[in-house]
Amino acid sequence: MIILVAEDEMMMLKTIELRLKKDGHQLIICQDGREAIRKIEESSPDLIITDIMMPFASGLEIIEAVKRKGGKRIPVIVLSAMGQENVVLQAFQLGADDYITKPFSPNELSMRVKRYIPESIST
């Protein structure tokens, strides 16, 4: 599965990258929101994992960009810090599919991602 990961913290990005690569996924890595929006328009990922607070464009703007793009439906998992419940609600209103609150376990992320693997790939 091709997963686009948008996260501005290098450490978190590397951790997510290593975990998901271990699971056999292909990754498109973005360190800011604007880069993520550009890459979503250029490529066609199967899943998007995005942080909310990022430079240039937020995770919410990424969700809007995904919905604007149309075409195949791309699920979005939002990474949020504790106490950002209002933003998470906003993300769901915009069309996010799931969210994980920091601090999170990389293994939990891996399991959540598995839920979005299309049956054709998982079998």
Added chain:
Amino acid sequence: MIPWQNTIKMHGSFIHFFLQVNFHDLISVIYGFLVLLVLLIAFIIVYTFYKRKVAYKKKLWRENIAIMISQVIFNEDDGTAPLQISFDDVKLLHKSRFRQYVIDEVIPAKKNLSGSATENLKKLFNTLELDKDSFKKLRNKKWHIKAKGIQELAIMEQVKYVKEIFKLTNNKNESVRNEAQCALVSFYGFEGFRFLNVTTHPISQWQQISLLNNLHDVQPSNLQVIEKWMQSPNESIIIFSLKLATLYSWYYAYDQVIRCLQNPDRQIKLNALAYLTKMPREDTPDEVIAQYSFGDKKIKLAILAILQEVGTEKHLPFLLKQLHNMDDTIKAAAAKTLSYLHPLGIAFLHTHLFADEYPWNAIFLQIEKDRAA
């Protein structure tokens, strides 16, 4: 002399000066300026190059550190095997600046991750002896470095330094003691509040919230110590202990809380009332009514709100009297409580003698609307 005549005279002397400068001197001055300019440009170029080099090195270090840490996180999911650190340039690990970069990456990772990953991060912190770097900061004279060191040790759960951190819980610098107090609570939960026995400085509202946020005990065992803190000469400790008693529903502190109601401090009274709202007894309405006349408007409103919860028909005369208070907000609060306690319920408002008179008619109408909503 007129000012403009003065200006002309000055300009004249400047022109005279320049006419006296010979060509050779002028060339020397221009040459000197050019040399200075070249030196300045050279300095700017070298400095920019140096800054870029540093920024590039920083970026490279950060990437290497991120790779190293992310590999450590997945080292062994069971967390029992010894940690294997793969890093190309071991010499770098002896540089204090590089070590600080590692700390600056490990700390947010520890905050953002959970599960076995955090155990591996702690192992990494100890294996690289980064705890010693953080501990060194505790000895620094600058308060912000000291505070940062405490924060790092607290996040990385370095309980072995508790003795030194405890000493800083009553430090004269607010940031240092706040960090030390939070560290203690994050280490031991409720047990960590033992610094309340010794601290002489006030604990700010913000710090009280931070301390409660760091609290992770579900039900601590020695809650009776709260009653001792309620007798502290430090008023902020009394306020905080009242909050703790309310949070843990500590029933046994009731008598001490009633004594706190008589304290002249407004915040102490309000927090005591908050406790009594949550943990009332049969005598609570009489106890709070006894304090009613000593309180300001906010306290009076809090007492009327408690009566709404625990008052009985016995307290109707007191409430009816409050309907004639000069303050309309108090009138409204008393009317609302009456609408709950009176045998006629909300219909009582229509039977009142002043039901058609202003401001009672407006107040009663509002209460009816509020209750209907």
